[in-house]
Amino acid sequence: MNPPSLRHDDFEIALPMPLFLVVEDVGWWQGRDGSAHNEPYRTGMTRRHCLADYQVLASLAQRMSMRIQLAMVLCEWDRTDMLRQVPSATWMGGQWNNTGNRGPWLEETADFLRRHRQHLEIGLHGVGHEYWEKGNMQRAEFHDGAGIMRPPDVVRRHLEAFGLLLEQHGLGPFPQSFVPPALHHSFGNGGASMQRILGEFGVCHLCTIFSRARQYAPPLHEGLTWECGVVLIERGEAAVPWHRIGAAPPRCINGPVVSLHWSNLLHQDPERNEEVIAPWGDLLLAKANELETFLAHDTGACWTQYCHYCLAEVRVHGAGVEIDRGRLPDLAALSGPLYVKVRELHSRPWEVRGGKIVSSRLQGDGITLYAIQPSPGQKQLYFGPCAGRTSS
Numbered sequence: 001m002n003p004p005s006l007r008h009d010d011f012e013i014a015l016p017m018p019l020f021l022v023v024e025d026v027g028w029w030q031g032r033d034g035s036a037h038n039e040p041y042r043t044g045m046t047r048r049h050c051l052a053d054y055q056v057l058a059s060l061a062q063r064m065s066m067r068i069q070l071a072m073v074l075c076e077w078d079r080t081d082m083l084r085q086v087p088s089a090t091w092m093g094g095q096w097n098n099t100g101n102r103g104p105w106l107e108e109t110a111d112f113l114r115r116h117r118q119h120l121e122i123g124l125h126g127v128g129h130e131y132w133e134k135g136n137m138q139r140a141e142f143h144d145g146a147g148i149m150r151p152p153d154v155v156r157r158h159l160e161a162f163g164l165l166l167e168q169h170g171l172g173p174f175p176q177s178f179v180p181p182a183l184h185h186s187f188g189n190g191g192a193s194m195q196r197i198l199g200e201f202g203v204c205h206l207c208t209i210f211s212r213a214r215q216y217a218p219p220l221h222e223g224l225t226w227e228c229g230v231v232l233i234e235r236g237e238a239a240v241p242w243h244r245i246g247a248a249p250p251r252c253i254n255g256p257v258v259s260l261h262w263s264n265l266l267h268q269d270p271e272r273n274e275e276v277i278a279p280w281g282d283l284l285l286a287k288a289n290e291l292e293t294f295l296a297h298d299t300g301a302c303w304t305q306y307c308h309y310c311l312a313e314v315r316v317h318g319a320g321v322e323i324d325r326g327r328l329p330d331l332a333a334l335s336g337p338l339y340v341k342v343r344e345l346h347s348r349p350w351e352v353r354g355g356k357i358v359s360s361r362l363q364g365d366g367i368t369l370y371a372i373q374p375s376p377g378q379k380q381l382y383f384g385p386c387a388g389r390t391s392s
């Protein structure tokens with residue numbers, strides 16, 4: 001692990017920790033926790049969900065210039081009761097009937113999600129969140145409480161159903177991100193792992209709590225591992241309990257993933273949702289001003305930067321620094337830019353060898369955030385003041 005920042009000459013440079021928001025359990029129309037009645041836990045709200053509950057997420061995302069990841073549950077979006085064909089996915093099994101959740105809000109909300117793709121990413125959480133074996137609810141949809149995966153053909157059928165539900169609403173393609181429901185998961189068993197199946201569906205980003213997962217082999221690095229092209233990162237404990245409605249943010253939050261549940265960000269009166277998200281936006285934006293932290297604008301940026309944060313080494317080299325990426329795996333999921341922050345008394349132009357600066361943004365307090373895209377296959381980067389100029 002790198003020191004938080006490296007001082008050199010008259011500047012300070014950091015590979016900042018990404019901070020990124022993942023909101024779980026989005027997608028229910030009923031809020032009610034049904035767990036006492038063989039139904040899913042849902043969000044625990046005593047009202048129905050509505051378009052305003054999505055609008056507020058887009059509003060928070062816009063304020064932070066972030067494409068928030070929504071880990072979605074989709075059974076209550078079923079227009080045709082197609083889930084009768086997947087009886088383990090719902091509490092009604094072969095008698096599944098979603099009539100009560102069909103109404104104008106479906107198309108209205110689907111249209112909103114289609115128009116706000118740049119701020120709201122649809123991620124996979126589950127079809128019904130739990131698993132119904134002969135009609136009896138068990139936790140959770142893809143793994144049991146001991147971290148044993150459901151049979152592979154059942155997992156595939158559930159994932160196919162998730163994709164079909166998205167298609168019913170023009171919300172494809174299939175997601176690239178997954179959050180295991182109820183943190184029941186496993187990794188480290190390669191070809192027999194859920195990662196193998198997820199990879200077939202195009203999923204490449206996953207976050208969960210590693211200590212709650214069955215580990216057939218330990219993670220490759222603390223808080224970070226990869227398998228079958230899927231990069232798993234430690235999401236840490238949720239910032240607040242899952243069922244706390246309209247939650248006030250804690251004093252402190254940590255990256256890479258700020259894990260929240262939908263009802264944390266909602267008000268019992270949907271017209272007052274904005275009041276709930278305002279302090280969360282304040283907290284995240286304040287944290288992003290620090291040299292050692294930045295707001296990742298999307299899932300790919302968060303995952304890529306976290307891998308650099310954990311695995312890359314920064315050391316003084318000539319007038320600048322060398323960023324050694326030798327320990328990073330070559331995975332499509334990590335092919336985007338990395339981010340460095342520089343604090344300097346007098347701003348000057350910077351250059352990269354082995355890649356190029358694709359964006360830079362002044363952040364106040366003498367700090368600039370640079371996005372650096374490495375050249376293909378390039379493991380060593382040099383980042384320093386432009387040659388031929390000296391600091392003034």
Ligand SMILES: [Zn+2]
Binds near residue numbers: 024025125129181182
């Ligand atoms: Zn959940």
